[in-house]
Amino acid sequence: MPLQRLLGHAADAVGAVLAGRSLTDALAACPAPARPGTQALAFHALRQLGGAQRALAHLAPRKPPPEVASLLLCALALLWPQTDPDAATPSYADHTLVDQAVACMRQRRAASAGFVNAVLRRFQRERDALVPAWQADDPVVRWQHPRWWIERLQRDWPQHWQALLTAANRAAPMALRVHARQTDAVGYLAELAEAGIEAEAVGTHALVLTRPVPVTALPGFATGRVSVQDLSAQIAAPLLLGEGADRLPAGARVLDACAAPGGKTAHLLELADLDLLALDVEPERLARVDDTLRRCGLKADLKAADAARVDRWWDGRPFDAILLDAPCSASGIVRRHPDVRWLRRPADIDALVRTQAGLLDALWPLLRPGGRLVYATCSVFKAEGEAQLAAFLQRSSDARTQAVPGHRLGIAENGPKTAGEASVQPAIRGDGFFYARVDKIS
Numbered sequence: 001m002p003l004q005r006l007l008g009h010a011a012d013a014v015g016a017v018l019a020g021r022s023l024t025d026a027l028a029a030c031p032a033p034a035r036p037g038t039q040a041l042a043f044h045a046l047r048q049l050g051g052a053q054r055a056l057a058h059l060a061p062r063k064p065p066p067e068v069a070s071l072l073l074c075a076l077a078l079l080w081p082q083t084d085p086d087a088a089t090p091s092y093a094d095h096t097l098v099d100q101a102v103a104c105m106r107q108r109r110a111a112s113a114g115f116v117n118a119v120l121r122r123f124q125r126e127r128d129a130l131v132p133a134w135q136a137d138d139p140v141v142r143w144q145h146p147r148w149w150i151e152r153l154q155r156d157w158p159q160h161w162q163a164l165l166t167a168a169n170r171a172a173p174m175a176l177r178v179h180a181r182q183t184d185a186v187g188y189l190a191e192l193a194e195a196g197i198e199a200e201a202v203g204t205h206a207l208v209l210t211r212p213v214p215v216t217a218l219p220g221f222a223t224g225r226v227s228v229q230d231l232s233a234q235i236a237a238p239l240l241l242g243e244g245a246d247r248l249p250a251g252a253r254v255l256d257a258c259a260a261p262g263g264k265t266a267h268l269l270e271l272a273d274l275d276l277l278a279l280d281v282e283p284e285r286l287a288r289v290d291d292t293l294r295r296c297g298l299k300a301d302l303k304a305a306d307a308a309r310v311d312r313w314w315d316g317r318p319f320d321a322i323l324l325d326a327p328c329s330a331s332g333i334v335r336r337h338p339d340v341r342w343l344r345r346p347a348d349i350d351a352l353v354r355t356q357a358g359l360l361d362a363l364w365p366l367l368r369p370g371g372r373l374v375y376a377t378c379s380v381f382k383a384e385g386e387a388q389l390a391a392f393l394q395r396s397s398d399a400r401t402q403a404v405p406g407h408r409l410g411i412a413e414n415g416p417k418t419a420g421e422a423s424v425q426p427a428i429r430g431d432g433f434f435y436a437r438v439d440k441i442s
């Protein structure tokens, strides 16, 4: 597919994000054959958006129309000098990029093609002086995140905020979970090798691919032999199930309160025979849980409901275990969703914290004495993790926790916390997550 077409689609996607839509939705509107290439360009543009916006404001003081601005932002991001050797950068020669951006603009809005050409060529000429100066005086340019986000990480993680922001701009590895009832990581590694796919086993049922592939290329994907799931997301099911004397008995009654698209639901059922109820407030998303379970040959009761409105869905029978994988800022998975940092506002975090607390308070009474609840968020913000848990423990006298594993930052400095994980290399660590298991005193 010619670069000029991909640039046009990427500009549409970035324009949609700037207008407040999610990148996932924006990419769904892109023609299927162009989607992988468009996604690579849009990911790159959003990972350099702080710098590209500063460059555009400097080079075009009079705001260009949105369709011109979004194309320029994509091209400026691609011309942005890359200082992180581990960053994933689409590699195009500068002159090809400029030519193709101009050709794209000529097709879309011929009157602006000369302007696009002038802005991009001037950036090429002046960037060696401009970029270091902007990086020195503006954290948004230096770290490519909104200022409030950087400040929150500085407050929460005074030792780790720089490593977190650097990691957030790298590509995420493709991690897999094999179906424990069908095979294990070592067995599946052999199947991958036969299919010519390079990977490393990083746990009994977990693997990481050297290079991402389409899921349809994975042996047995259609029949549930393998699923795509980040390494940190794979902590939830074993944490809820426990081990040894602490292991949940077969037939235990389990609630997965925020289940869609069903990655953790399937993992739980692959590892244990459970009487499991999976809820999600969004019926269309709940349908994806159904798809996941069918593909993996697993069964659960599914209900579309607001978990916090207990009177609308609970039959009065207490649960032995509850997984609350709560809605959150997604600040731990920005590697996979580079739009999230630009879409969120500080007030969203406060609202999410209130929602999470409401869910914890509504679900806790549904747990039998002696039961356990795992609270999880894919966030690195303490307000959605440590602080949320501390507040819950303070108002719940019958709750006990070891607060383990706590915040998982997805960076080497946050060291391995569970035995099976010691072999995972820093470069292939999981997403940022928070996990706590809370037990109800009997």
Ligand SMILES: C[S@@+](CC[C@H](N)C(=O)[O-])C[C@H]1O[C@@H](n2cnc3c(N)ncnc32)[C@H](O)[C@@H]1O
Pocket (backbone or CB within 6 Å): 233, 257, 258, 259, 260, 261, 262, 263, 264, 265, 279, 280, 281, 282, 285, 305, 306, 307, 308, 325, 326, 327, 328
């Ligand atoms: C982090 S995702 C869950 C991911 C899922 N556990 C998995 O592993 O595939 C959060 C989910 O919570 C759902 N949700 C948000 N508020 C909810 C509520 N009040 N009750 C039930 N589900 C809710 C969202 O629709 C979303 O699907």
